[in-house]
Amino acid sequence: MGTVRTTASGIPVPVCAGPSTVAPGLEDRLGEPGGFPFTRGLHEVMYRERPWTIRQLAGFGSAADTNERYRLLLRQGATGINGVFDYPSLRAFGSDDERAASDVGRGGVAVDVIDDFEDLFAGIPLADVSVSLVSSQPIGAVPHLAMYLRAAQRRGVDLHQLAGTSQNDFLMETAITIAPLALPPQASFRLECDLVEFATLHLPRWNPLSVTGYNYREAGAEAPLEMALVLAHGRAVACELIRRGHAPEAFLPRLSFFLCAHNDFFEEIAKFRAIRRMWSHWVRDELGVADERCQRFRFHTQTSGVTNVSRFAHVNIARSALQALAAVMGGTQSLHVNGYDEALSIPTEHAALTALRTQYVLLHESGVASATDPLGGSWLVEHLTDEIEQAAEQVLAQIETHGGIVASTENGWVHRELARQAFDHQRALEDGTRLVVGVNTQLEGPDEQPAPFPLPSGTVEGQRARIATVLERRDSGRAEQALACLAEVCRSDENVMDAALRAVDADVTLGEFGQVFRSALGTWEFPLW
């Protein structure tokens, strides 16, 4: 039989699965594609009717620089925008903040004032193209959305026409990514739910949340923990919106999710299938919601950045293509494929377009887009789907034991689990249990490292000048009043979004938003070490 082999997450893999490998009752666990429990996909006819959205992440330098990249990707066949912000902007720090200077325009676009949102989307038809704002942290997501909405309205686009997503995930702020002066989990979760609530009432085509399992995975989670954190988080938001008096039918169809496509091909496909089933069961059985539109687990997928290696960087094209194939065979709604050079820098134009074209190879050349749930009925994949579902259920139970997702973050359980699994993964590389080309095997041979993407210069200076222009032109009394009002709303239990929109009308800057949130809601040292 050989030695025991396991998936990347430690699930034993049968050498050759057969009918007896799969537990009885499979038909009930599968249903039909497009129907409960959605194991086989959200639609009866998947990509034949409508291909997944080709949504390549982009963002660097100034709004004008990034607008150019958006337009290039759209011209070359991208079908949605996936806009990422730089590190200071994600956290609502101004580009003029001393701590921000070295990261302005890095890893995303710098935004400080509403003018940046106007420039970012110049010439892009906002009523037609869906725009994902990778505003991962609620402290930034709230002002980003307020600025985006006002910028769209100034161009004559109505709020009900706007299609897109705010990532808006409190775990990103309090566990997954670090920054100075993070908000406490409860406060960040509250801002997140405020945005969801506002969109429920005013933005019928907007996904106000994209639960960021991708980043949970990248921070160290194995697949079952990724799934459990996503599900526990989605449940917590649903319960909070219900507590605030909203009917599940009003908001559940707009909740969206974001998963990682990691290396282990069959395990990842099993993960996508199992998590759809788990979510729909919870909505139907626990919330008692029969409307199938509410039971659908809609998700975006990104190929795994941490699996990319700087040595022999072009090999990352093969890794990403296999991961993307798993995402498509798992029934994703939209997809980003990483650039081969992202272990070194943000992608060059060449790397970004190669990634984009990888999606078209899958769509047009591979044939996988012709059939719905092509691996349904595979003994191995059905077995792994059941196994990973059970593994994720066990982690979910642990999260419940620790008081739910917000409390598990406050008490450091989430951080400890992520760090432990990240370290276990590293140890498996060290002892050779896992082999990775260019890391612990296949090390010999010449390697020409691709030249890193040259970031445009002058972004910090440009942003500082922009902030100065806005401070100069605005009615300072009105801005101060708007800031005071925002602070007061933060200290109450009122939804912050209206006050945020009024602050944008008064030309309040992103950095000022951040200062108000941090002083009114407090900050928190997160328990990583």
Added chain:
Amino acid sequence: MVTPLEGRKAVIAKLGMDAHWRGAIVIANALRDAGMEVVYLGHVTPAELAVVVVQEDPILIGLSALSGNHLTEVPAVLDALASHGVGDIAVVVGGAIPDPDAASLLERGVAGVFPTGSALGPLLDDLARIVSEREARGSLADELPR
């Protein structure tokens, strides 16, 4: 066998607004397993880091950089350490560091650069070597007449 790392102190820090903690925490764990005392600081400015280094007197400073801010922040750290009189402590950098940048950081005085995908075993060997060399240099300096 006692390695040069055992019982010694390392300070690990993130700079600027770089959001990635995984690498820094994995290394912090590995150093602790190798017997080091690890002080993990999270985000600091170069000046804040220098103050901590003066207080803690580590044998090694590990900086983690994955946002691309390394060419600005790392030299600023070296300058801050020098101006606080602790410029002789070994500084190593890990993260998304392209080869040309690694060369320029080494030239600037960094003792080691470990790009993404570096294996822990060789990395710990390198750190042990760096620490031994610094100590040899330090004890030599102690013997010189002042």
